[in-house]
Amino acid sequence: MSTTSTTQTLPTNASIERPRSGTWDGGNEPFKASYGKLMMWFFLLSDAFTFAAFLTTYGLMRHRHLAYTGDHKDFVFSSAYWPIPDHVFNSFPGLHGVDLPLAFVALMTMILIFSSVTMVLAVEAGHRMDKADVQKWLLWTLLFGATFLSCQAWEWSHFIHGTDAGTKMLDGTIFYGANLQMNQYGPVLFADLFFFITGFHGTHVFSGLVLLTYCFIATTNGTFEKRGHYEMVEKVGLYWHFVDLVWVFVFTFFYLV
């Protein structure tokens, strides 16, 4: 630094000696967030693009098909128009044959929002270096997350097996439930998008559970306490809230509108 160059005019001595300390000169955090948290935000941004692509595809395909125009009560499944979600998702475990539109998905939504709350509580406990509280809230989050995933498994199973009556397909046979090529609820793409969108979301919930399990083990072993901070819980928390956030959109665009 202090060697003199003969090829250029030099600034005054004082400004050479002073270390470069601008915002982007290194050694500090321009966004006042740690590297790990910042990268988690950027990962979540890219993940948001993926989910947005899925939901946009749903919107495109829904508008490419005809909409059901008759009376809401007279709705029957047909591949001629896009189904009304109230009539597809209207069953509840243990209440066979009862028409409860969107009741189960409402329960699932509540479970996921609640798991988000217990996650913030875990992060908050981490700020206070309260190991026992972090453990407690991580366990609650794991429990609600696992419950949500089980509910989704039931939802999938019901969707795949179909209703008692089934639907008469164009070739005259009765078809029950759904797969990627055929479904009783409406156009082929309706079931495909159901599997892909809720499946991709469910995979995210599963990854979240794996990360939460890791956090719980590391908290119990005192890893974070020795490290002096619970930032890992915060980062996993960001991911978990994102999963909840995606569900908020899936819920509206897939089940409500």
Next chain:
Amino acid sequence: MAHNATDHTQPTGEIQKPVTGWIWKTFFVLVGITALEFAVTFIMDPSTFRNSILIILTIFKAFFIVAEFMHLKHETKGLIWTIMIPMALLIWLMVALITEGSAIGEAIFSAFK
């Protein structure tokens, strides 16, 4: 609910009492908006107007999750814009492709009418 903080002492010193009021407030806001969404879905007949209400309510919910739970409201302006600007572009993507979907549907169902 969250006031059962541990009483065993830790080598690092006193553990503070939890401050969770804002968390439960956000939770009740989210539950309230979800309940409202349900009410709107079942009371109103399907229409573009109803769907617009639902989408606006969803964006409110998203705001509370991102701002409070994910703490983005309390980050620096630079980080907030870094996240928000690309997300705003997605609205454009969605509007453009849904319009495209209607155009494809139109071409398929009414081209030879």
